Amino acid sequence: MNLVKTCKENLQLMRDNEFEELVEQASLFCYKHDIIVPTMDEEYVIPGRSRRNAPMKTNYHHYRVEIFIHVIDGQLAELMIASTRDLLMLEDQLGVYVHHMRSSSDFSQLEWISSLAEKMMEKGMHEIFPFVYLLLTLALILPVATASVERAFFAMNIIKNPLHNRMGDQWLNDSLIVYIEKDVFACIDNEIIMQRFQNMKTRRGQL
Template structure:
């Protein structure tokens, strides 16, 4: 990593001297390759972006390893990686995946936020689907031009799209009749887009989208601007075991009083997020006045809008329960995870309060 940084720094200096890149505040900051996370959405996108930006530096480092590697295995691996990276196929997939992941990046970020902005997330979902369809129809030529320019810049052979496609390990007889154009455009580019569209449709069905949009109507943001009585009653219909026919009738009347009461209460002005709404209702005892509405709020908070919370837990587990601490007990691990995951809350607690709490648990010989 140190050598990569040095190589990248030298290339930036050279580019500035040659006038190839511009200088200015905030530009050309130090960067490095970023390892992608198994459970972190968007990390692959950042990894690809940085690899594209540091492509030459990475190749330079691989060249150094090829010549000065610690052992033959390391040198062989560097040779193999160099051969893969300096191929048209690798460069094509790198640029193709960058474009694909760029389409869903904003959607992924929206779904990972703790304060789920469901309405905007659903809007981004529709936008992502539309962008994929437009990409499939219109982006092939620009992608191929981008890949070709990158190959020229880094002295990588460009394939003729009309030539027969050749794959390692596949006999000429099996690949006969398949052109490079057919393989890269239809078997890869179009196929990847179709897979992404299918994945989005499977994860966000019409029913789940309706459910999420109904939940968004509970948001207190901007003086309950998204409030919609009909959608909230529709939300209650998704939980027949919690709301009887009589409850649904009462809920409709209760919602009319609820929205007027909370909009006119200064205690509820300026709050954001359904979780904050639930806390404020308990604090002001509005949960007792509007029990059916509060039930809707609780169900919405329990609803797995996205796997972001679960994802954060698994990401934290890799840090808290490491290879060196793999025998950690469940209770100790749970306590450690709560402190780590909710560090924003625990950072606000004064150390003096923690020591007093610990001191008062039982009589101790020493005073903290």
């Protein structure tokens, strides 16, 4: 419970005081990788849509209120409704789990978190200690998620160049997936792709 309280306080502090610092860090990253940085005082326009019927708002309002504060408020709401019962169960499971680990020879030779997670699956302990297994899973996913975000930012520098700066979100997402997972798409035969486009009713044509 103390950890949850600390997380809530840190999120609230970030919400109130740290947006400008985040913008500065993001701007430095963009300048370093030749990514266009929007001027915060200028009017925000939704990519791919006309300015005519768009509501008047600045880039600052969009990024701070509609994205930054919205995301943090969502996290705070999740923490507010977090089940006390689940937290108590996690605390109980950790105590029993640590005691079991110390008394079992099956876990004495393990050196890595991944090996520990595999052993829990092998012994069926992921069902006995689900919250402990969830913590291990999150610890394993975090480095992979960080690397994936870095790959996505690098790809955006190539895909969303000045000529493509106004592309819509869906088009950008599709282009990024093809570029980031190019090893997978390289295995798809060109004939299959052409046949798929030929079979699309709205754009039928001989390729």
